[in-house]
Amino acid sequence: MIRECMELVFNTKLTGPPERYALKYVNLLTEGAHPFDMSQTTVQIKLGEFEFREANTAVHADIERNGCVSTVDIASGAKIQLPGAPEAQGVLISVDTVIQATDETPSTALPRVLEILHETEKEIFFGLLSGSALEKLGPMYPAKH
Secondary structure, eight states, rough: HHHHHHHHHHHHHOOOOOSSEEEEEEHHHHHHSSEEEEEGBBBOOOOTTOOOOTTTTTEEEEEEEEEEEEEEEEEEEEEOTTTTTTEEEEEEEEEEEEEOSSOOOHHHHHHHHHHHHHHHHHHHHTTBBBBBHHHHHHOOOOOOO
């Protein structure tokens, strides 16, 4: 669907070539003991010898991987409200991955770039989940061709 939409944009000739490509993934982990349960992640935070409250914990970091820069935000106690659904609260994980465009024709570059962005986001997101959270989510991976 992304490729179809972008092809329509490229074909309009109303924009110049892209400077960068980006893909963002956001998920709320709700399977913890409580909405502030960071044990759903592999995040380890140490503030010297000081104890910190699990409540209201937030992490912001940039990760370089696969030629991309991913901005990762993790926040405990996040609340979301989707239309027609009850409010949910838990640990929010956001992975926003960017790769710089090259001189390659956008239509040609897009499938390759989307695959790099998608693989990078999966590596980072699933790498941030604890074993028990991963088991509870039960992700299924499609077979590669």
